[in-house]
Amino acid sequence: MISQVLNTLNRLIDEGHADVLSKLIEYRVECSEKLGDDPYVQVRLTADGFRVGILGLLNGMLSEHDKGALVHAVYGDQDQLVRFEEHKCEEA
Numbered sequence: 001m002i003s004q005v006l007n008t009l010n011r012l013i014d015e016g017h018a019d020v021l022s023k024l025i026e027y028r029v030e031c032s033e034k035l036g037d038d039p040y041v042q043v044r045l046t047a048d049g050f051r052v053g054i055l056g057l058l059n060g061m062l063s064e065h066d067k068g069a070l071v072h073a074v075y076g077d078q079d080q081l082v083r084f085e086e087h088k089c090e091e092a
Helices: 002-014 018-026 054-065
Strands: 028-031 043-046 049-053 069-075 081-088
Touching: 002 018, 002 054, 002 069, 002 081, 018 049, 018 054, 018 081, 049 054, 054 069
Parallel strands: none
Antiparallel strands: 028 049, 043 049, 069 081
């Protein structure tokens, strides 16, 4: 499943949509502590409370199916989004 997601995201970059994807990745919305406690969805705790973005939600969905596999955004020297890669989490 993760390979299909990576293929689609990287195809969109190749088609010139990196700026849109980058904005989506950087955008986070306020969420509840309950969502922050979800075992799969990646949520950030900031001084303003719990925040979640599209990548945290996507990785939450993927991690339920592909244990330990996460989508990782790779940025270039000029802080531009250049590709997405699979990141394997090690078991604790």
